[in-house]
Amino acid sequence: MKRRSFIQKTGIAGLGVALSPLACTKTKALDTEFLILGGGLSGLYLAYLLEKEGRDYILLEGSGRIGGRMFTRKDINRDVGGKGIGDGYAEVMSLINEFNTEMIDITDYMNSPTAIYKDGVLHNTWDSKEPNPRMLQYIAFGKEKQLGALDEWYKRPELDEVYSKVLKRNGLSEADLDLVNITANYNDVRETSVMNAYHSSAFRKYNISKRVLNFKGGTAPFIESIAKRLKKPVLKNKMVTSIDDSGESVLVTCNDGTSYKSKKVVSTLPFSTLRDVKMNASFNTNQEKAIQNLNYTKITQIHLAHSELFWEEDGSPAAMWTDTPLERVMNLSSHRDEKQIACWVNGTGTTFFDTMSEKEVAAYTIKKMSEIRPASTGKIEYLGMQNWGKYKYNKGAYAEFGVGQAAWFIDMIKPASNLHFAGEHTAHMSRGMEAAAESAKRVFFELIN
Ligand SMILES: Cc1cc2nc3c(=O)[nH]c(=O)nc-3n(C[C@H](O)[C@H](O)[C@H](O)COP(=O)(O)OP(=O)(O)OC[C@H]3O[C@@H](n4cnc5c(N)ncnc54)[C@H](O)[C@@H]3O)c2cc1C
Structure with missing residues (x-):
């Protein structure tokens, strides 16, 4: 009506x-x-x-x-918004081809291993005994009924429930949920609908992208x-x-x-x-x-530049999940010589930084990185932050x-x-x-x- x-x-x-x-x-x-x-x-x-x-x-x-x-911040020379696409994105790929846009294939670089920093200890790779937060989310999820088509996510009200309930039904503990909250791109798995995850999962399954590309x-x-x-x-x-x-x-x-x-x-x-x-x-x-x-979804990114590949010194992967307020440290470079790392904080975790001045965020981040990865000491500098939750033209990332x-x-x-x-x-x-x-x-x- x-x-x-x-x-x-x-x-x-x-x-x-x-x-x-x-x-x-x-x-x-x-x-x-x-x-x-x-x-x-x-x-x-x-x-x-x-x-x-x-x-x-x-x-x-x-x-x-x-x-x-889609925001390339010229002051820090970084993409702070959407930057990665799958080669199966039909509409975007047709525009890319029409405008002869140069792309970089980052698939292999993106799939490099990730370390986990938990309870003060850095665990080297995904196959350590520590649960991998990203996998936790998918293991639990994979046992549930999946959508049969890309546009089913809004047509199945009987499947619509809070995401954490689905994860718990499949064996995740409250502590596991805290870890999943670091890696899942939502405000809080204890509040968001599982339909977002079903939709993302269907998009990955049916969109049939084989390669991940960045804009040169x-x-x-x-x-x-x-x-x-x-x-x-x-x-x-x-x-x-x-x-x-x-x-x-x-x-x-x-x-x-x-x-x-x-x-x-x-x-x-x-x-x-x-x-x-x-x-x-x-x-x-x-x-x-x-x-x-x-x-x-609220997202705050803290962009850093490194003068040396400190991870080659300590032998752990560059990217890591952490149980600290920095949450994820991502290697956003598309190849070895590019120098782009960023802390990526999601949802409720963003409030930790909301009340700090930029100077305080910079000081906190450099100090925390040094604690987590002593090899980074003196080799990273703060570039700038992007707080999508507070950015007045969007008030959220997605x-x-x-x-x-x-x-x-x-x-x-x-x-x-x-x-x-x-x-x-x-x-x-x-x-x-x-x-x-x-x-x-x-x-x-x-x-x-
Ligand atoms: C951190 C982050 C990472 C992302 N990563 C990826 C990724 O890797 N791959 C991917 O595919 N997607 C990614 N995305 C999502 C992707 O960038 C967006 O889905 C897409 O760019 C949205 O385009 P849009 O035109 O719908 O909205 P927008 O790009 O937000 O355009 C809306 C426009 O409206 C303007 N506006 C707002 N209010 C007003 C007003 N009152 N009057 C006039 N104008 C106004 C805004 O300034 C803006 O320019 C990411 C997004 C973010 C934030």
Whole structure:
């Protein structure tokens, strides 16, 4: 059932709150046929598809750069968002080929062993007696019924339960869950739905990627090559503050006071930021609930540079899981001579660093690394951190469905009259960058049909 509703974040839990109607400038002429909100991969790809079809659009991006969660931070020369893709990502691979993007195959480098630091002891490899947190998760999981298709994750409410319950049913202890929390890419396995894990697992199984690829020189050149093909420049620093759908047209207003009127609007904004936008549109009930409540995974990365390969000195693998606040130490290099390591902290663990100044984070990390890996002493330096949970343009790294939330999916992606939804969180089948691209293609057909 469709109903007109006003949504604005109130700072308190609950559904949309009725506001006085937004001032829709009925007399303003249409600025364009389609207005796209958000200049990440999904927004850019959609603009590119519309342009190839000869359709008119304007793309508004809130920040001062394009790419969204594909983010090569030039100040530290690191990709801090999505960077790895499988060669089975059909949509992204077709764009990569179309733009002659140079890729690096990192499959073998990525599969190198990982050490475990637990209770003050560094265990060398995965076959040590210590349980490998990553494997713990999969062993337990593998005994459960798996999904038969990529898009089943939102169609099987009878399988939807808290992830930790499934892991415990298969023999994991509370202590094991603490370890899994370090490695599973969710806020907390004691709260998140197992449907996220089922979906990821189905994506790995059915997407049939054989190789893992990185973008040579970071994701920025790829993103810029899409933008360069667009005849209309992306309008940056246009933070959308309100969307008013009169039923005949939509008026979008930005924080600089400008407004744009179009026949249809496509929001690619993560729901974590869309819920800050004042909206007047015909949302269905599940859609409204999803916009207000869909969870987003918090990730904080602490990027480091090493002057020497300290792991070759102490003989343990470069990457490791730890039971310290640094959680995972990842070797993000694509080959031996690249110097990229980062601590990767997920979910509830991120709060440890949230209250620290950057100087304190740097000092803590270098000291802790030195305790865990004495060989790193004097050989690593702090580059910078990326706190995705607090980054105002995303407020989280990716959508994470809570128990019962997957059942909202099919309603939450339906057009609300003239307002359409794309973005990673709206993909039926894929995850990550491929999800962003898949969603752009879906909405492209919604618009042109
Ligand atoms: C740390 C991290 C690691 C990842 N690793 C991988 C990986 O290895 N492989 C993979 O495939 N995927 C990975 N991903 C996921 C992948 O990067 C994303 O799924 C994809 O880039 C999302 O694209 P999008 O267009 O849906 O959203 P976004 O890129 O987030 O685009 C949304 C845009 O909207 C803008 N915006 C927000 N609010 C407003 C507003 N009010 N007004 C105007 N504009 C606004 C934002 O600035 C942003 O540019 C990772 C993501 C993160 C954060």
